[in-house]
Structures are given as C-alpha cells and as structure tokens.
Amino acid sequence: MLTRRALVTRGTLTGAAIVFLWPSRADADTAPHRADADAESAKPVLALTKNIRVGGGRIIKNKYVITQPKKNVFRCFSAKCTHQGCTLASVSRGTINCPCHGSRFNISTGAVVQGPATRALPRKKIKVSGGKIRLA
Numbered sequence: 001m002l003t004r005r006a007l008v009t010r011g012t013l014t015g016a017a018i019v020f021l022w023p024s025r026a027d028a029d030t031a032p033h034r035a036d037a038d039a040e041s042a043k044p045v046l047a048l049t050k051n052i053r054v055g056g057g058r059i060i061k062n063k064y065v066i067t068q069p070k071k072n073v074f075r076c077f078s079a080k081c082t083h084q085g086c087t088l089a090s091v092s093r094g095t096i097n098c099p100c101h102g103s104r105f106n107i108s109t110g111a112v113v114q115g116p117a118t119r120a121l122p123r124k125k126i127k128v129s130g131g132k133i134r135l136a
C-alpha cells in the first residue's frame, strides 16, 4: 500500500522528468537555425584567409580561384578560362593568368584584362567566417 508521502514523491519525480525531457517552445523555435548552421559549416573549406595574400590569390583544386583584391575582401571565380577552357595557373600582379594563350583576368572582378578571352570569369559566391572560406 502506498502512503500519501510516497504518492507525492512519485508524482513530483514524474513531473520533473517530463519537464526535463520535453523540449521547450524556445528550443523548438531555434532548432532549425542550429541545423542551418551545421549544414553551413559542413561545406568544405576551400582556403584559409591567412593563406590568401592581399593583392594576390590562389588556385584551389584546379577548380576555383580565390583572391583578396583588398584587405578582408575575398573573391572566388571559376578556374576555367573562358577562352578555351584551360585551367588557370597563377595569380600575379593583380591578374589571374591562363597558361594556354595568355589571357589575364582582373582579381577583383574577373573581367578580361588581356585576351584572347573575351568573357569574364564566372564568379562564385563564398562565405568567409572564422578565417575560413567556403562556398555559400
């Protein structure tokens, strides 16, 4: 037989368990935001900001070119030349350079500085956070 004291104790413990296990409304509202942040951080890091010098840039995995035309301003372009599709090879003196026929592109805009290419490099959206550069 249960005493009144035992019933009160069990009731209190059950209620406490429900309070701890049941998510609050505030938790439910913020859960999708946390999931978004996790998905964002799951995108691979293309480069660290400290490795892209001001006025220069780097070719990343023969697929992207990341540049820093001004301090803390980063750009990302396709590393495929718009002339005949060669992979861009270097970044120097303010331009991204193609080794095949000599086209050069502006590190800030991707615009053609010297042909034979006639079209700018396609720009890629990036996100810079915590010193890391990722595709947006």
Ligand code: FES
Pocket: 081, 082, 083, 084, 085, 086, 098, 099, 100, 101, 102, 103, 115, 116, 117
């Ligand atoms: S493929 Fe780049 S200049 Fe021709």
